[in-house]
Amino acid sequence: MSGIVLLLIVLGLGALAFILARGKALSSVGGDQRALHSRPHYYGFSASILTIAPAVALMVVWGFGQSTLVQSSVAELIPASAIAEGQTVGLLMGDVQRIANGLDTAVAEGALSSDAAATLSTGADDIRGILGSVGVALGADVDPAILKAAQSYRAMQSSGATLRMIAVIGVALLGLTYGFMQTSATYRARNSVERSMRWTLIAAASVAVFTTLGIVFSVIFNTIEFFQLYPAKDFFLSLTWSPSFGGGSELGVFPLLWGTLYISLIALMVAVPTGLFSAIYLSEYASPKVRAFAKPLLEVLAGIPTIVYGLFALLTVGPLLVNVFGDGGILGVNWMQGGTAVMTAGLVMGIMLIPFVSSLSDDIINAVPQALRDGSLGLGATPSETIRQVVIPAALPGIVGAILLAASRAIGETMIVVLGAGAAARLSMNPFDAMTTVTAKIVSQLTGDADFASPEALVAFALAMTLFVITLGLNVIALGIVRKYREQYE
Structure with missing residues (x-):
């Protein structure tokens, strides 16, 4: 399931939470809004926030974590013999991702069966022809180790997407249930919503700060790595x-x-x-x-x-x-x-x-x-x-x-x-x-x-x-x- 579809499902659950919580708040006082601590829509927004916010946060963290974990795991599968002179594992990972995406496209278009894409039953030459038919350009040779790494990458990504879907929808349902259960006439829904909005504004204001820090630290770390390879004296004092x-x-x-x-x-x-x-x-x-x-x-x-x-x-x-x-x-x-x-x-x-x-x-x-x-x-x-x-x-x-x-x-x-x-x-x-x-x-x-x-x-x-x-x-x-x-x- 794609991230957009999953996000739409979470938003749909948030809308459902709004309707259920607002209806429960009104029914608890027999429809008399004056008996509620907050206005009815605050109860709905409180339940929606509890449903959407944790699920979206999990989606973001999962996306970054899965990408890093899958790439590091697949990189360990590439043997040293598959790395040609002048190449790095980072460059090979680009080929691995391109082949994996090509396998997904080939399966989606019916040019390759899902079983063949998941195993080495199809030869490298056959894979080349299939990927070429869906517009994936490859080099002169397809190393079986690279093909295997691409298949592993595809399998890990697919498993991770399935687990993400289950985890995100589960967290959203838990938030919906909790928000619905705590809805009552005496619940301070307005205070909860205002507190959530304050933290949202703080997070938005912090984006610029953390972005600046990320840029500065990334430049600093790579600069330090450069000066470990090239003398700083020659860099600053040389006229050539x-x-x-x-x-x-x-x-x-x-x-x-x-x-x-x-x-x-x-x-x-x-x-x-x-x-x-x-x-x-x-x-x-x-x-x-x-x-x-x-x-x-x-x-x-x-x-x-x-x-x-x-x-x-x-x-x-x-x-x-x-x-x-x-x-x-x-x-x-x-x-x-x-x-x-x-x-x-x-x-x-x-x-x-x-x-x-x-x-x-x-x-x-x-x-x-x-x-x-x-x-x-x-x-x-x-x-x-x-x-x-x-x-x-x-x-x-x-x-x-x-x-x-x-x-x-x-x-x-x-x-x-x-x-x-x-x-x-x-x-x-x-x-x-x-x-x-x-x-x-x-x-x-x-x-x-x-x-x-x-x-x-x-x-x-x-x-x-x-x-x-x-x-x-x-x-x-x-x-x-x-x-x-x-x-x-x-």
């Missing part, structure tokens, strides 16, 4: 980035950090002045009609996918810069050899970041109390002096937050870099040279069928951890600036 999955890699992060910061700096030099000046104009100078037209039009830039910006950088901005700064260009200099360069990605990324800075800064400037403006103008200051000496300092904490958001977006951008800046990891002060960033290399290192336990794959987590530390440092600095100016205006 030259990965080689055949061995002999040089994985110095400095060229990637330089490209990341260089492109981000150019992007912020474009986005911050333009976005801040546009926000000042829209909030302080523009008429209501102009603001109603210009602000939505400016925010349209935020809705454009980054891949479109990347194509714009590759097909328009890059060739335009070559025509100006390239060999035979308008200026007659030979600073730019190709369309992919730091300047190309920086300019386009800056355009992409303008609405982030402008929209947030506009809202923050509008939040400055009008009394501060009136007081400044009443003392004889001009509007421009009021904006420069009163409004902007008062809004500075929020503006710093907007700039920090733009910086974080610039540091984490990938598609514009890939299409606009190139893939060369180099140290250069020339903004018209092709470079790359940390995020682009994270994608490239995790793309393909490379051994996940190799330094060339694990380096992606070390790069991610480096970016995390950098952005954390930016947050600390921004927090210090915010506190400094907030003290002056409180």
Whole structure:
């Protein structure tokens, strides 16, 4: 039974619990709601929660536990002789799952009997033909050990699904019975429902916290594993980035950090002045009609996918810069050899970041109390002096937050870099040279069928951890600036 069907059954039992408990509460007082401690629907909701919540929780825990247990059990069945050179058990488990899913599909379509799928009575060549007929691609050889592991995987998954169905429906029925039995005129159903909702809200609020912790710990553990294979000194101090999955890699992060910061700096030099000046104009100078037209039009830039910006950088901005700064260009200099360069990605990324800075800064400037403006103008200051000496300092904490958001977006951008800046990891002060960033290399290192336990794959987590530390440092600095100016205006 699929998880969706099982969930629908649990929800149906929850609806039944609601009807039964509500009816029992009313019948216990002869239909007079005034004799009940809580309103009738609270009794129904209380029984429904007792029916649905434990069953759904069991489904989630069972799903994670069964997947881990089955994969570890099947992995132990794969002999060392079935693992070819350059392969890992993790890669073979992908083949095992694909074959097992193909066996299920073949049984469902009638191309293979359930008995044949559960035993080795069908040969590997026959299995190949059957799986090929249902669209499952296999390699040159089907190792009997892999086939046996796939059959074991399929059997364990089937048994686990059956046990899950029995356990989940059993827990739901127990919850329904308990909720129905405790329903009485004096039962504090409203208190029980409100308590359940409070815990539900706490759980929802905890999702972000636990997700963040999970991301951080997963990155940390894989980073530690990387530094056990590759020296940390060479990673942080080396000026060469030259990965080689055949061995002999040089994985110095400095060229990637330089490209990341260089492109981000150019992007912020474009986005911050333009976005801040546009926000000042829209909030302080523009008429209501102009603001109603210009602000939505400016925010349209935020809705454009980054891949479109990347194509714009590759097909328009890059060739335009070559025509100006390239060999035979308008200026007659030979600073730019190709369309992919730091300047190309920086300019386009800056355009992409303008609405982030402008929209947030506009809202923050509008939040400055009008009394501060009136007081400044009443003392004889001009509007421009009021904006420069009163409004902007008062809004500075929020503006710093907007700039920090733009910086974080610039540091984490990938598609514009890939299409606009190139893939060369180099140290250069020339903004018209092709470079790359940390995020682009994270994608490239995790793309393909490379051994996940190799330094060339694990380096992606070390790069991610480096970016995390950098952005954390930016947050600390921004927090210090915010506190400094907030003290002056409180």
